[in-house]
Amino acid sequence: MLLGQKNEIKKFSFVKKNVIIYHSPISEASTKDDLDVLEEANFFFQNLQKLNYQPIILPFEVNLQQIISEIKIHYPEFVVNLVETINGNGKMIAVAPLIFEHLKLKYTGNSAESIFKTSDKLIAKDLFLRYEIPTPKYFSLTTSNEINIEKNEQFLLKSRWEHASIGLENKLFNDKTLIINKLENYLKEGKEFFAEKYIDGREFNISILSLDSKPFVLPFAEMKFIDFPNEKPKIISYDAKWNENSFDYQHTQRSFETSEKDSELFSELKFICEKIWKVFSLRGYVRVDFRIDKNNSPYVLEVNTNPCISLDSGFLAATEQAHLSHTEIISQIIKDMNKNF
Ligand SMILES: Nc1ncnc2c1ncn2[C@@H]1O[C@H](COP(=O)(O)OP(=O)(O)O)[C@@H](O)[C@H]1O
Ligand SMILES: [Mg+2]
Numbered sequence: 001m002l003l004g005q006k007n008e009i010k011k012f013s014f015v016k017k018n019v020i021i022y023h024s025p026i027s028e029a030s031t032k033d034d035l036d037v038l039e040e041a042n043f044f045f046q047n048l049q050k051l052n053y054q055p056i057i058l059p060f061e062v063n064l065q066q067i068i069s070e071i072k073i074h075y076p077e078f079v080v081n082l083v084e085t086i087n088g089n090g091k092m093i094a095v096a097p098l099i100f101e102h103l104k105l106k107y108t109g110n111s112a113e114s115i116f117k118t119s120d121k122l123i124a125k126d127l128f129l130r131y132e133i134p135t136p137k138y139f140s141l142t143t144s145n146e147i148n149i150e151k152n153e154q155f156l157l158k159s160r161w162e163h164a165s166i167g168l169e170n171k172l173f174n175d176k177t178l179i180i181n182k183l184e185n186y187l188k189e190g191k192e193f194f195a196e197k198y199i200d201g202r203e204f205n206i207s208i209l210s211l212d213s214k215p216f217v218l219p220f221a222e223m224k225f226i227d228f229p230n231e232k233p234k235i236i237s238y239d240a241k242w243n244e245n246s247f248d249y250q251h252t253q254r255s256f257e258t259s260e261k262d263s264e265l266f267s268e269l270k271f272i273c274e275k276i277w278k279v280f281s282l283r284g285y286v287r288v289d290f291r292i293d294k295n296n297s298p299y300v301l302e303v304n305t306n307p308c309i310s311l312d313s314g315f316l317a318a319t320e321q322a323h324l325s326h327t328e329i330i331s332q333i334i335k336d337m338n339k340n341f
Helices: 003-013 032-050 064-074 095-102 112-119 121-130 176-188 238-242 260-279 314-321 326-335
Strands: 017-023 053-059 078-082 155-159 193-197 203-211 214-217 221-225 252-255 285-292 298-305
Touching (some): 017 064, 032 053, 032 078, 032 238, 155 176, 203 314, 203 326, 214 260, 221 314, 260 285, 260 298
Parallel strands (some): 017 078
Antiparallel strands (some): 203 221, 203 285
16 A cells, blocks of 8 residues: 555544534623533533544524534534523523434433423422422422421422522521412512422432443532521522622532441432433433431432533532543543434
8 A cells, every 4th residue: 555545544534523512602691600601611622622523612592594504514423512591591491402403413411301301390390299209399370289388397489490599599488478479579570480398408419420321320419508507598509609709608518428327318319310310311411409308308409401510510529539530421421412313
């Protein structure tokens, strides 16, 4: 074989495959939690390069013609879906993967259907009940469950669609009329909220990564509340997540410490995580938030499909505990990609 020919073959086998990393569109009005997606895009970018792909980062605009022309220009092998909000609206989270499916594009993370069912917290809770997955008692203005509030029960008011503790008040309520009033007022402002029983106890954020397309429950992260005054509800608020100078940020801490006496609880949590993976047909990467009551019974608060993977994220902290490298995580997510539609 002539030298020139050999080089041609070599060059051809090293042609890198393009990947588009689509993230939530960012504007001047974007808040810290929205801007975090850029860190995540950067994380995927760097690791895809290490895996020999040619990635490009683009904001996702809801404009079918624009997306089609971007696909024609870059001709990606697949798309990384980091779209969480559109114009800051969490309710729009399933729009991007629906469009990817419409265009028959392979994309990372969870399917449009799984994303929709989990990000609508009321639909998710209805499904938890149907499949006997424990979740705190709740009601909304639209659900038909009977509203009976016991004397010793406290309720917090949560957004049906938002994440990152957006809109979560650090207040608990016990009065049914007051709660209904507050829910109606939220609705008048165009916000859908519901009431959920406050579980006074430990909190766990449990990350799951698909390993060879099976769910691998990563080491459990307990969120510890340090020196919270007695009267202050133990809630991982928006401040606790995003405002470094706040009391809540400085007095909450992630811990991976385990104790022998938790072994029964931990196997129950693992069992619930694997059940959730099956019930919601999950893929790639997920984080489940739990609270544990005084009787050591676990309750699922929510399922986060495609949770944030940036350098300071809880998901990455959990993978570090399991000694998984960054490129290993990304290759496993690619392996479990959505392509069955
Ligand atoms: N029923 C509940 N009991 C106790 N704490 C809760 C409850 N629901 C939410 N919280 C607190 O609020 C935080 C945010 O609620 P969550 O349901 O995880 O929504 P998101 O993280 O999507 O905003 C939780 O991490 C937890 O600290
Ligand atoms: Mg949460």
